[in-house]
Amino acid sequence: xxxxxxxxxxxxxxxxxxxxxxxxxxxxxxxxxxxxxxxxxxxxxxxxxxxxxxxxxxxxxxxxxxxxxxxxxxxxxxxxxxxxxxxxxxxxxxxxxxxxxxxxxxxxxxxxxxxxxxxxxxxxxxxxxxxxxxxxxxxxxxxxxxxxxxxxxxxxxxxxxxxxxxxxxxxxxxxxxxxxxxxxxxxxxxxxxxxxxxxxxxxxxxxxxxxxxxxxxxxxxxxxxxxxxxxxxxxxxxxxxxxxxxxxxxxxxxxxxxxxxxxxxxxxxxxxxxxxxxxxxxxxxxxxxxxxxxxxxxxxxxxxxxxxxxxxxxxxxxxxxxxxxxxxxxxxxxxxxxxxxxxxxxxxxxxxxxxxxxxxxxxxxxxxxxxxxxxxxxxxxxxxxxxxxxxxxxxxxxxxxxxxxxxxxxxxxxxxxxxxxxxxxxxxxxxxxxxxxxxxxxxxxxxxxxxxxxxxxxxxxxxxxx
Numbered sequence: 515x516x517x518x519x520x521x522x523x524x525x526x527x528x529x530x531x532x533x534x535x536x537x538x539x540x541x542x543x544x545x546x547x548x549x550x551x552x553x554x555x556x557x558x559x560x561x562x563x564x565x566x567x568x569x570x571x572x573x574x575x576x577x578x579x580x581x582x583x584x585x586x587x588x589x590x591x592x593x594x595x596x597x598x599x600x601x602x603x604x605x606x607x608x609x610x611x612x613x614x615x616x617x618x619x620x621x622x623x624x625x626x627x628x629x630x631x632x633x634x635x636x637x638x639x640x641x642x643x644x645x646x647x648x649x650x651x652x653x654x655x656x657x658x659x660x661x662x663x664x665x666x667x668x669x670x671x672x673x674x675x676x677x678x679x680x681x682x683x684x685x686x687x688x689x690x691x692x693x694x695x696x697x698x699x700x701x702x703x704x705x706x707x708x709x710x711x712x713x714x715x716x717x718x719x720x721x722x723x724x725x726x727x728x729x730x731x732x733x734x735x736x737x738x739x740x741x742x743x744x745x746x747x748x749x750x751x752x753x754x755x756x757x758x759x760x761x762x763x764x765x766x767x768x769x770x771x772x773x774x775x776x777x778x779x780x781x782x783x784x785x786x787x788x789x790x791x792x793x794x795x796x797x798x799x800x801x802x803x804x805x806x807x808x809x810x811x812x813x814x815x816x817x818x819x820x821x822x823x824x825x826x827x828x829x830x831x832x833x834x835x836x837x838x839x840x841x842x843x844x845x846x847x848x849x850x851x852x853x854x855x856x857x858x859x860x861x862x863x864x865x866x867x868x869x870x871x872x873x874x875x876x877x878x879x880x881x882x883x884x885x886x887x888x889x890x891x892x893x894x895x896x897x898x899x900x901x902x903x904x905x906x907x908x909x910x911x912x913x914x915x916x917x918x919x920x921x922x923x924x925x926x927x928x929x930x931x932x933x934x935x936x937x938x939x940x941x942x943x944x945x946x947x948x949x950x951x952x953x954x955x956x957x958x959x960x961x962x963x964x965x966x967x968x969x970x971x972x973x974x975x976x977x978x979x980x
Contacts, residue, residue, distance in 0.1 A: 636877030813844035
């Protein structure tokens, strides 16, 4: 507890120095929603020895380099498994300051998930947990810090921070090894011949690792600058705020057709037909095309935002809390609209929300996100049948019920990581506790969750018998 308190105090001091003018971020630090730390060597635990690419000889290096070529990286296994989108170890950091006063904010840290064709994947969590940042990173509105994103087997986004750090720590380990050998030679623990041999092997090994990582960094930069624009146009996003996401100085037709023009479609008559068709799909009429955003209600503006995404004929749609700013009655209309469009156009979706009850109705799989990490991932039915992580239970307890009698007795669960977990001895890992059900936990927690599953199954069986 004392250690956690000291870490939090350091974060608060860091935020005071760098973010004194940003009240929102500073408050998030106080609430424990984001982590701000100095951009120093705190990533060393991710670069343990031996490194990921363990090399034995020069021949192995050449084989490895041969597999890293200057063409966009492609994985056939994703296509064979009908995995439309694969997010692998995504990290998105934001940096503040310069030199020794450079700080980083870990908005998303080591997030991985896969979305199959025709699937709706829900990403749930409280405000500030990194949901929107994940969606914006996928669509390349941000250059990701580390990790990789594959769409239809092609790598459309990647970050090189991990590779750069691997080079850094390889050099640090080499210098440490050379010092140890020098000390051993001075103490006559090894001979001159052994010293020269081991120094040569250590230097050769480090050079090989650095060669591999430099080649990977080069490949990442190539992929970043050679992504197929037609492929990226298949991914569209519905933004969270239906007011700020629409330019008030542009007509509805200009807003919706802007993407077509960027893609080189300049025929005004053809673009007008596509705009009208998109408006009709979302339940609006052609006359609205010449109006401005301020002339519409919140629900209508959200429909315009959906039409802007649909006019590009997407295959994958990122819905960033598309109903959070709307009235309850309008929410139902938008959800039903998205459901109809999903069936009609065969869309796959990433649905970002903070309401588990909505996500249960709409999504096939649900990932629960907290503090920039996914803490639990399962199918919709499985997650509600076996809610295991304390944060998932907290979200479920926040769902209001329409029955006033049971609502009076509803117990609100407050999630406090410091009280719920003890990671001082063993750090948590993302493990599969049931087929298709993943959870962030260490070994003692896994055993505890397995017992909870048995208890929940007994309770469910008892309810069914009644």
